[in-house]
Amino acid sequence: MVADARSCSPSMIHPTPRLRFAPSPTGPLHLGGARTAMYNWAAARAMGGAFLLRIEDTDQARSTEASLQIILAGLRWLGIDWDEGPEQGGAFGPYFQMQRLDRYRAAAERLLQSGHAYRCYCSAERIEAVREAQKAQKSAFLGYDGHCRELSPAQRAEFEQRGVVPNVRFRMPSERTLRVHDLILGDVEVNTRDFDDWVMLRPDGVPLYNFACVIDDIDMKITHVVRGNEHFQNGIKQRLLFEALGAECPLYAHIPLILNKDGKKLSKRDADTNMLDYRDKGFPPEAVFNYIALLGWGFSGDRDVFSREEMVQAFRIESIGKSGAKFDEEKLRWMCGEYVRRTPPPLLLARALPWLTPALPAVVHAARTHAAWLENVVACYQERIALYGELGDKIGWLFADPVLDDAAKKNVDKDPAGRSWLAAYAAHLEQGALPPSWPADRQGVDEVVRLPSKKDQPEVACAFWTPARIEADCRAFVEQLGVKFGSFVHPVRAALTGTDKGPGLFDVLFLLGAETCARRLRAVSDAS
RNA sequence: GUCCCGGUCGUCUAGUCCGGCCCAGGACCCCAGAUUUUCAUUCUGGUAACACGGGUUCGAAUCCCGUCCGGGAUACCA
Numbered sequence: 139m140v141a142d143a144r145s146c147s148p149s150m151i152h153p154t155p156r157l158r159f160a161p162s163p164t165g166p167l168h169l170g171g172a173r174t175a176m177y178n179w180a181a182a183r184a185m186g187g188a189f190l191l192r193i194e195d196t197d198q199a200r201s202t203e204a205s206l207q208i209i210l211a212g213l214r215w216l217g218i219d220w221d222e223g224p225e226q227g228g229a230f231g232p233y234f235q236m237q238r239l240d241r242y243r244a245a246a247e248r249l250l251q252s253g254h255a256y257r258c259y260c261s262a263e264r265i266e267a268v269r270e271a272q273k274a275q276k277s278a279f280l281g282y283d284g285h286c287r288e289l290s291p292a293q294r295a296e297f298e299q300r301g302v303v304p305n306v307r308f309r310m311p312s313e314r315t316l317r318v319h320d321l322i323l324g325d326v327e328v329n330t331r332d333f334d335d336w337v338m339l340r341p342d343g344v345p346l347y348n349f350a351c352v353i354d355d356i357d358m359k360i361t362h363v364v365r366g367n368e369h370f371q372n373g374i375k376q377r378l379l380f381e382a383l384g385a386e387c388p389l390y391a392h393i394p395l396i397l398n399k400d401g402k403k404l405s406k407r408d409a410d411t412n413m414l415d416y417r418d419k420g421f422p423p424e425a426v427f428n429y430i431a432l433l434g435w436g437f438s439g440d441r442d443v444f445s446r447e448e449m450v451q452a453f454r455i456e457s458i459g460k461s462g463a464k465f466d467e468e469k470l471r472w473m474c475g476e477y478v479r480r481t482p483p484p485l486l487l488a489r490a491l492p493w494l495t496p497a498l499p500a501v502v503h504a505a506r507t508h509a510a511w512l513e514n515v516v517a518c519y520q521e522r523i524a525l526y527g528e529l530g531d532k533i534g535w536l537f538a539d540p541v542l543d544d545a546a547k548k549n550v551d552k553d554p555a556g557r558s559w560l561a562a563y564a565a566h567l568e569q570g571a572l573p574p575s576w577p578a579d580r581q582g583v584d585e586v587v588r589l590p591s592k593k594d595q596p597e598v599a600c601a602f603w604t605p606a607r608i609e610a611d612c613r614a615f616v617e618q619l620g621v622k623f624g625s626f627v628h629p630v631r632a633a634l635t636g637t638d639k640g641p642g643l644f645d646v647l648f649l650l651g652a653e654t655c656a657r658r659l660r661a662v663s664d665a666s
Numbered sequence: 667g668u669c670c671c672g673g674u675c676g677u678c679u680a681g682u683c684c685g686g687c688c689c690a691g692g693a694c695c696c697c698a699g700a701u702u703u704u705c706a707u708u709c710u711g712g713u714a715a716c717a718c719g720g721g722u723u724c725g726a727a728u729c730c731c732g733u734c735c736g737g738g739a740u741a742c743c744a
Contacts, residue, residue: 162744197743262742269741278668280740305742323671332669332740340742347744370670371739394672394737401736432678432693439680440692459679462737466677469694479707521707549704593702609703627703639705 155187155361159213159220160351163193164200166412167212169465170366170396170404173430177393178364179218180431180453187361191223192354193234196344212413216427217446222358230358235350238357242345245353245383246306246338254382255338257304258286259297281334282307303341308349308379310335318377320370321362321391321455328374336375348372352379355388364391364455367462368403391455394462396433404465420493420527421470425477429470433463443476475524483517484509490516490526497530500537500577508576510584515649518590518641532640536576536649539658540636549628549638550662556629557663559619563630564659566615567652573602575651589645605644612644633662 159175161167167175182189191213195201210224222228232238249255260282268283287309289297297304314330338349345353351372355363363373370392380387396404416426428443435458437444444452478486487505494501504512515533523529534540542550550556573583583602591605598604603611616626631643634650647655 160744164744194744200743258742265742273667276667280668326670328670334740337742342742344742346742351744366738367671368738369744372744374670392671397737399677403738429678434678436679436692438692442678442693461672463679464677466694469678472694475707519706522705545704590707612703624703631704635704637705641705643703 154359155182155185156190156359157182157187157362157364158190158192158355158358158360160192160194160354161209162197162200163195163202163206163209164197165205166414167209168404168412169430169433171209172212172216172218172413173396173433174365174393175213175218176216176427176431177391177435177453177455177458178362179220180449181362181364181455183450184453188221189219190228190230190358191220191226191233192358193224194347194350195234195236196346196350198236198344208412208414212417215413215417215423216430217423235345235354238350238354239343239345241357242339242350242353243343246345246349249308249338249382250306252382253309254379255306255308256287256289256335257294258282258307258335258337259289259294259302259304260285279332279334282336284335287335305337305341306339307335308338308375308382310375310378316374316377318374318390320373321364321389322393322458322460323370326370330374330378333371333375348375348379352376352383352387356380356383356385360388362389362391362455364393364458367392367394391458393458394434394460397462397464399464401462401464420490420525422474422477422481422489422526425474426470428477429473433465434459443473471524475521478523478526479520481520483513483520486520486526487513487516490529493527494530494533498534498537504537504576508580508584510582511576511580511649514584514587514589514645517588518645518649520590522640535635535637535640539654539661542632542636542662543638545638546632546636549632552628553621553625555621556625557665559621559626560629560633560659561663562619563612563615564656564663567647567659568656570608570611570652571601571603572608572647572652572655575654578651578653580651583648587648589648590641591645591648603648605642605648608644608647629662630659633659 157178159171159178161171161175179189181187193206195206206224213220220226222230223233246255250257264285265282268285269280271277272280286304286307310333311330315327316330317325317327319325336348337346339345354360355376373390373392377387398404413426417423424445427446431437431444431449432442435453437448437452481489487509491501491505501512515536516529519529519532522532550560573580581601583600586598586600587604589605595606597606613623616623619626627643628638631640631646632638634643634646634655640646641649650658
């Protein structure tokens, strides 16, 4: 008999699309979970429906409040909000499965009455033994053997008398082919003979995943289920349960898994798959969102960078890819750089501040008194970092006289006369009009002159030298000195910043200001 | 073992439904060059793929069959 699972057809009965993400609080939110949540969220938003969070906490041994909080924080960090669920409420609650036990018991009772379920008195040991035997015989079928399927009332009474508390199993049709439609996989044919009679309810009345999930999906009027491919077989069990309950089942979309470098399912035990690790390392959340979305879904053939809003505009469940995707940290990193570069400096500064202050306590003060200056500093590094967390390592030289690294020393000593140029330049600069150095009052220069300076930038009126003016002056100075511009510039940069990398030299001079530049140039010049 | 799914550059993918516009496009990475006061950014160019074998067809990445490889599932976890 082939049953066309037509009962699982589009949701004309529920006019409003309702989707859910149903994590179990047994660990952190990992990448795969985040992606599943995101696709559900995006589909709900795209269809103008509701997105809800349901907490599947029936594994009491492993569920923790801490995990729940981490999951919620991870979702919020990514910008995934929910209409119903924890800390949000809603008309279809409660949203914690352990608070819905009465619902499951009632449903189990109905199924027992109708014969779709039965009580199983088998011990864990017996089940284990059956499995071992099946393996030993190389049986095609692995699973519960249906021992208690057709117990007589007398047999049942005997077990009850002995005080054996049964669990409740779903009675799978023994030999039935069904064709199911999946939004991603298309039409798939399976036979119930490959499934065993699975446990719905434990002896203590706590439901198992497949059971609780269906009861809740019915109660919460879920219309579309987007979840990992590892649930495909569960989906078969669940469809049959919907049928037994006389309910319409949602549309299913089983999405491919995210794979690690070795091509294996990404494990939630992998430390670096915890969403909050990305937050704590200073990844821009929008970039992580964008990158994860890309793991299996494309905005278009020629665009990788898109916003949440654009995704919602374009998202369709059916357009999720069919094959698994490997997580590529390099591309994620590139994506982060992309977002950092697009962030307006004041916002970038605000975002990066938490990573700056532990390394550089002075930043706290600077943020209050020299905000525009700090914004210029950040702007100068915008195209040099990918993570907020990387800024702190790079800008220390602005707050304390640096120790020269090897490359810097080499640049200083490249020309025997190099150190003497530094002293001369220091003296020369003192005749000029460099802005005052932090922490002195910079008198508003940073509001007027925006960095990083570009070649074609128009001149601005300013009481102090702008980077363009500093450069013009420097070139004239160097010409008088009679050396090559390039060989002059490198020792200066080294003395000022302690490295051979960084913003344009004249931005550096502008940022550092008169006193600091002179001091550092002399210090290196004298150190010979 | 059994069942299910998948397989386009190293990686993420577009194209596959409705065969020709694809001797396969974009992005990351890598390499070379340009710009430049360094690094970075930016720009230009380059290397690199339709898993394999059979069909069907005037013509196949696209349709069919088989093989191989990969993954998932087979819990009183979710």
